[in-house]
Amino acid sequence: MTTLSGAFFGVIRRDLSIAMRHRGDLLNPLFFFLIVVTLVPLSISPEPARLAAMAPGMIWISALLATLLALDNLFQDDFTDGSLVQLMLSPQPLWLLVLAKIIAHWLVTGLPVVLFSPLLGLMLSLPEEGFAPLLLGLVLGTAVFSLLGAVGAALTVALHKGSVLLSLLVMPLYVPVLIFGTSAVQRAVDGMSYGGVMAMLAAASAFSLLVAPFAAAGALKVGING
Amino acid sequence: MWQWFHKLGSPRWFYQISGKFLPWLALASMVLIVTGVVWGLAFAPEDARQGNSFRIIYIHVPASFLALAGYYVMAAAGAVGMIWKMKLADMVMVAAAPLGAALTFIALFTGAVWGKPTWGTYWIWDARITSMLVLLFLYIGIIALSRSFSTRETSTRACAILALVGTVNIPIIYKSVDWWYTLHQPATIKLTGAPSMHPDMFKPLLVMILGFYCFYALVLLLNTRTEILLREGRATWVKELAQPK
């Protein structure tokens, strides 16, 4: 018989196996992340001081856009080949399976972004006080981006060019996270304590973790009949 | 009482009843708006600091009120349609979206026009204006969503979900942008505080707000009636309406 944990880890394992077979695609969001950040000094100014001022925002925006770019893959392929229906017809709770998919997706898109962010911080002359809040903030922030983005991805799963609409739908949800994330880094750089801001980010992550799987499961039931 | 509620759900009944209200609503909104505009633009006293440029608030403030109130009307209609499966509520929701978007745009535009002579800039990223911009995005998102799906049922449900999510999101965005803005901008001019107004300036504003509410109701009813005709086009009563008399 199927078990809760069997289904949960089975979905994660399956999605990771599929991602590994398309290893080339894995790098796309990462390259996007790197390219955007590389273009910044070229288009604005290579002065370290100016770069440092923009670094928190630029890195966060690139992370956000890279996540948005990859969000399409969350449910789209499963919808096209019919396996999404099989997922939804499982007696195991749908929110659990959706959470498994989001986790697998984050491991493949959000985590690389987080791991590469110190390198980008270096390239944009981010002062060293900013690295810790940048890393921690991005871990929490990319998690929220994936979780909340999943709701939008679920609603637009049946649409052909859903990605543009998806960006429009989830952008208002991302704004507070972006504000808190960049503020945390900025405060650290300015020598102030950033614990309070980080707590807000953590609260946003906790809230998203609790709400997003259920909301995405509900959205899937609506979106699949689009 | 529930009987009335269920009757309210009948698009045909709504169409007939709203038809009776329409002329009065049109008259009321026209009278109020014309009065308000003439009073505010011509007869209200000049502002001490801003001179005559403040007069645009007679359009800007009612538009902003209704842009936000209209969003909650839309979200409430979506919720009613989703919970009680009332088709009429879904139609009201779809009808309210373009109306709210237009009002938000007017609010942003008049705000920019007001901003230039008053603070020297067309745009400023404070909490209120930024939240209004995000509100515009939310409206546009709902309009886009309502047109994307191939089946109407899916698009209505998706729009209702998005509208409800936005209801929670708007205050959060307002608060977070407010916090961020106060960090970065030493507010030389208190933009978010409503200046205390002289009653002679306030009364025409009240008239305008009332007039805008009536106008909003009027346009919402008109849009909903159009939506009803569109959706119930195959019903006999609609075909009868279309017959030349």
Place this chain on the structure above:
Amino acid sequence: MSSQSLLEFQALTFERDDWPLFNGLSGTINAGEILQITGPNGCGKTTLLHILATIQPFNKGSLCWLGSDISLCRQQYLSAIAFIGHKPGLKLSLTPRENLQWLAQLQPLTRCTSAEALVRIGLAGFEDVPCHTLSAGQLRRAALATLCMTQASLWLLDEPLTALDVQGIADLEALLLAHVEQGGAVVLSSHQTLINPLVRTLALDAMAEAEL
């Protein structure tokens, strides 16, 4: 053969874009029978199957499994059905064996191992090649392999004969007959009529108001 009523739908009404596809459709599916849904393209065969599989919500009416409303026993119902739609439901980058193993985590597929199922369905030797290298017919067979493994009593199949060759059709018919002989039930939609005394048909017209 027992005629225990498994699935019952009453007064089903479904509208798409305010155009009624079904209006007051009722019927029962009993153990030991095959119900074939026929009708022209666009009359709602796939929609009806989706409604029975609870993927598509309906406007009015009720759906009951073993006497209780579906909304009350959703988990049991989902454990008791096997659905195969138009699209095979397999990940193309995985092999048939991997696909079946993954599906076994989601649904109770314990009647035989994936290896046995793949042999029974005629894919011996193709267990470990990626699904994107298989032909359409082989892909369909791989999807149908879940039927060999499933414990479900009610099978909902949407155009299962698509892309199958003559041997494949014969194999599938044998599979369906074996299933209903053991007390299961099958609802399928197809353009090709299965000739068999156990098969009842439900014909959907342009505006179905059928009573079974």
